[in-house]
Amino acid sequence: MKNTxxxxxxxxxxTSCQLCADELPDVFRMDEDDLAEVHHIDGAEEEExxxxxxxCPGECIHWKDE
Ligand code: SF4
Structure with a gap:
């Protein structure tokens, strides 16, 4: 699978709510400061x-071209 x-x-x-990491653990994870980060950009379909x-309550997940 390769996303565009x-x-x-x-x-x-x-906000460290962990929602994204709970929903899509193959894409998002929490770092050592309990902040979300992307560890696999193709870990889920674009729709997911x-x-x-x-x-995301912090409105802090974005596409790079936006
Ligand atoms: S990126 Fe958004 S959904 Fe993920 S932990 Fe941070 S605030 Fe929550």
């Missing part, structure tokens, strides 16, 4: 990643 867009987390805005973007 690259997802990233704007860590400064992350978009769902995580839409439900």
């Amino acid at each position: 867009r690259i997802v990233f987390v704007e860590k400064a805005e992350c 990643i978009q769902d995580s973007i839409d439900s």
Whole structure:
């Protein structure tokens, strides 16, 4: 599976709620500071990643081209 867009987390805005890491653990994980980060950009379909973007309370998950 290869997505056409690259997802990233704007860590400064992350609330550490862990929602994204719980929903899509193959894409997101929590770092040593308990902030979310992307560890595998192709770990889920773009539609699933978009769902995580839409439900992120910090509005801090973005596509790189946006
Ligand atoms: S859903 Fe958003 S606020 Fe919550 S951990 Fe993930 S990136 Fe951070």
